[in-house]
Amino acid sequence: MTSIAVIGGGKIGEALISGLVASGHDPASITVTNRTPSRREELIEKYGVNGTDDNNRAVAGADIVALCVKPVGVTAMLEEVSDTVDDNDSTTVVSLAAGVTLAQMEESLPAGTPVVRVMPNTPMLVGKGMSAAAPGRYVSDEQMAAVEEMLRAVGEVAVVAESDMDxxxxxxxxxxxxxxxxxxxxxxxxxxxxxxRDVATKLATTAAEGAGALLGHGEDDPTTLRTNVSSPGGTTVAALRELEESGLRGAFFRAAEKCAQRSAELGK
Ligand SMILES: NC(=O)c1ccc[n+]([C@@H]2O[C@H](COP(=O)([O-])OP(=O)(O)OC[C@H]3O[C@@H](n4cnc5c(N)ncnc54)[C@H](OP(=O)(O)O)[C@@H]3O)[C@@H](O)[C@H]2O)c1
Structure with a gap:
């Protein structure tokens, strides 16, 4: 079984551990580290995983090192474990930190280290994540398959080129x-x-959950799902016309563009 070191037991680190254990991964092959000892102990107790306060000890011998610390801490963390990674035969280092590039990771690690950059999203906290993973140049097919398998414990995975990350x-x-x-x-x-308000909240959130489930079911594309509930001359088309006239579609084009631009700025 793939041995996994989870560095940083915060929200994302716990989501990963929780998903792995729930999907049958042996807790004995998972090691978590966390700066605050009480949090580390909590995760050890809750999931039966191993824990240590020593990042190098966690990394030693791990097939995959999953970095779940804040972006600002990633480079220092890689430098801290660099020698230990060098001692291992084929550790794949995976960063889930926003904006940390493959080049930055490769520069902080011994030459030839396989690295993978992952962009997760928060629905991974409930096993419904969408992770995009970009492999670095030294990652083998087998190593990438292991990383994809790890990420599938918390949702879906798409393999993309790093240039698509924004x-x-x-x-x-x-x-x-x-x-x-x-x-x-x-x-x-x-x-x-x-x-x-409580009734409105229940109606709107349950409708969102239901719409999400229909989308996730994957039988029909979003356009078909929308036209299926748009009777000619009916209530839904009246609402949709207002949304279109208010520029909803254009707003999403612009929002996505701004988001990608900001992502590119933060990655510099
Ligand atoms: N795309 C998305 O939607 C998305 C969403 C969430 C997160 N992320 C990415 O996921 C990463 C983690 O985010 P998060 O929300 O899980 O953050 P978080 O809850 O703050 O967790 C980070 C954890 O790392 C621990 N840590 C910090 N320095 C450490 C060190 N030197 N050794 C061991 N543990 C250390 C922290 O411990 P202490 O608290 O004890 O300091 C904390 O528990 C971030 O890089 C973020 O960019 C992406």
Whole structure:
């Protein structure tokens, strides 16, 4: 079984551990490190994984090192474990930190180290994540397959070129917030129509969950799903016309563009 070192047991680190254990990965082959000892102990107790306060000890012998620390800490972390990675035969170092490039990772590690850059999104906290993974130049097919398998424990995976990462951020990394905003706006609209806020919240969030499930089912594309509920001359088309006239489609084009631009700026 693939041995995995999870460096940083915060929200994303825990989501990864939780998904791996739930999908049958042996907890004994997972080691977590975390700066605050109480948090580390909590994860060890909750999931039965190994833990240490020594990042090098966790990395030694691991097939995959999953870096789940904040972006600002990644380069220092890689330099800290660089010699240990060098001692291993084929450790793949995976960063889930936004904006940290493959080149930055490769520069901080011994020459030839296989590295993978991943952009996850927060639905991975409930096993519904969408991760995009870009392999570095030294990653073998077998190593990439192992990384994909690890990420599938918390949702879906798409393998992309690193040059697509900014667009990926606009479409998946940041997009859950767009859907939350739409749901929030619909709740306010319901309150304006006279519904109690708790009722409006239940209606809008359950509709979002249901629509998401239909999309996830994958039998019909979004256009078919929308036209299926748009009776000629009916209520839904009246609402859709207002959204189109308010420039919704253009707003998403512009939002995605801004998001990708910002991602590119942060990656510099
Ligand atoms: N695309 C997305 O939607 C998305 C969403 C979330 C996260 N991410 C990425 O995922 C990464 C993790 O995010 P998060 O939300 O899980 O952050 P978080 O909850 O703050 O977790 C980071 C963890 O790393 C630990 N840590 C920091 N320095 C460490 C060190 N030197 N050794 C061991 N552990 C250390 C921290 O411990 P202490 O708290 O004890 O310091 C903390 O528990 C980030 O890089 C972020 O960019 C992406």
């Amino acid at each position: 667009a990926v951020t606009a479409l998946a990394g940041s997009s859950p917030a767009y859907y939350f905003l739409v749901t929030e706006a619909l709740i306010d609209a319901g309150v304006q129509l006279g519904l109690k």
